[in-house]
Amino acid sequence: SKYCVAVTSGGQALQIALRACGVQPGDPVLTNAFTLAPVPGAISAVGGKAILVEIDANLRLELDDLEAKIASSGARFLLLSHMRGHLCDMDRLMQICDAAHVTVIEDCAHTMGARWNGTRSGNFGKIACFSTQTYKHMNSGEGGFLTTNDATLAARATILSGSYMLYGRNGAGPESDAFEQARYDMPNCSARMDALRAAILRPQLALLDPNVARWNMRYAIVEERLKTHSKITTIALPVQETHVGSSIQFRMPDLTSLQRRAIVAAASARGVELKWFGAAEPVGFTSAHPSWHYVATQDLPQTDTILATLFDMRLPLSFSQADCALIADLICDTVTEVAP
Known part of the structure; x- marks a missing residue:
């Protein structure tokens, strides 16, 4: 520009x-x-x-x-x-x-x-x-x-x-x-x-373009491992998009709200901080439209269904590749433990 x-x-x-x-x-x-x-x-x-x-x-x-x-x-x-x-x-x-x-x-x-x-x-x-x-x-x-x-x-x-x-x-x-x-x-x-x-x-x-490559390497490690779990759905990336994987999102559509809440707590106990957009109240930076009372209430059934199942995690460059593999394994283990 x-x-x-x-x-x-x-x-x-x-x-x-x-x-x-x-x-x-x-x-x-x-x-x-x-x-x-x-x-x-x-x-x-x-x-x-x-x-x-x-x-x-x-x-x-x-x-x-x-x-x-x-x-x-x-x-x-x-x-x-x-x-x-x-x-x-x-x-x-x-x-x-x-x-x-x-x-x-x-x-x-x-x-x-x-x-x-x-x-x-x-x-x-x-x-x-x-x-x-x-x-x-x-x-x-x-x-x-x-x-x-x-x-x-x-x-x-x-x-x-x-x-x-x-x-x-x-x-x-x-x-x-x-x-x-x-x-x-x-x-x-x-x-x-x-x-x-x-x-x-x-x-x-x-450093921006080299850092994009570093983020995407970490994203690929986590995404590949999450894809192996039957209860986890990752986000499809279109071929036209050159993505920046500084965070990763995934969904668990087959679980109950109670199970999703339990996964956040169990992952936290293992040192993995997950954000869940289906929570009833805003937490940290994470919120959804029902909590924006300065915006008129609107009917968004498709978005609500998706957000109820959506998890989010940052992938900072301070994570090593080994860290990313371990974190992905911990997420998979947590999901299996909560929703066998």
Whole structure:
């Protein structure tokens, strides 16, 4: 992308992107029913009305439901969350959105380094948002940035981030004439990334692609072993997608809710931290749409069925390959113990 604006967090990048694209209070904004709370939170923060779209069994946006909800809601914005690194069919998605004049904002917090048919995530929509929070693919503790090829959006985002009239100091920003309206029209949201975090991030850019290969090696080890268990269903990865396996998701559709809860507890006792999206209450970073009371209650039976069975685990690069094999074996042993 031509332009980049660094901000205090991925969530702030989402809010600034929504404002820059013209979302007004009361506007419907489509987004995934399966995502993390900062995504609907950003829509709520700018006064938008989140319209949640169903997911499919492989955790991607369900594109037939997207088409239906574009038609029924009249929404002209899609905040597309590439949740847990899973890219939907980006060719078909862009055909749908272009035909309906829907502006696509990509949430790439989990897909930095990923590609669809060779194109990096974040290069499909009008603007893309990235996170550099502790567990992301580049780590500054907290932080984020947004990218775009649109000079007007870049200018708006720069002013929104809190540049004051010093926007010319952004070395990755547009020419000064792009700011003629934005400098007066956009509010200052005081969300600039500080120089210390920027300095931490710059050397990590060169490490991104090698780290993607390291994550994917760990992912493959865990996935291969989980696939051998009859009670565990892994997530299918499309051939068009170059995935970043910094976490792994799997489902246990044949188990009861009680058994799934017991697996989380038994795995924890063995030192393996699993997240379960079917829990009744939000835990840590993990939550599901029924707990987002700032979003209108919506009927999402397909998503609810999938999330009730869904488990999630981070794969940090601090895990050795041997660690990954051991952890996968412990998960399989735990499932066998709880659900023989």
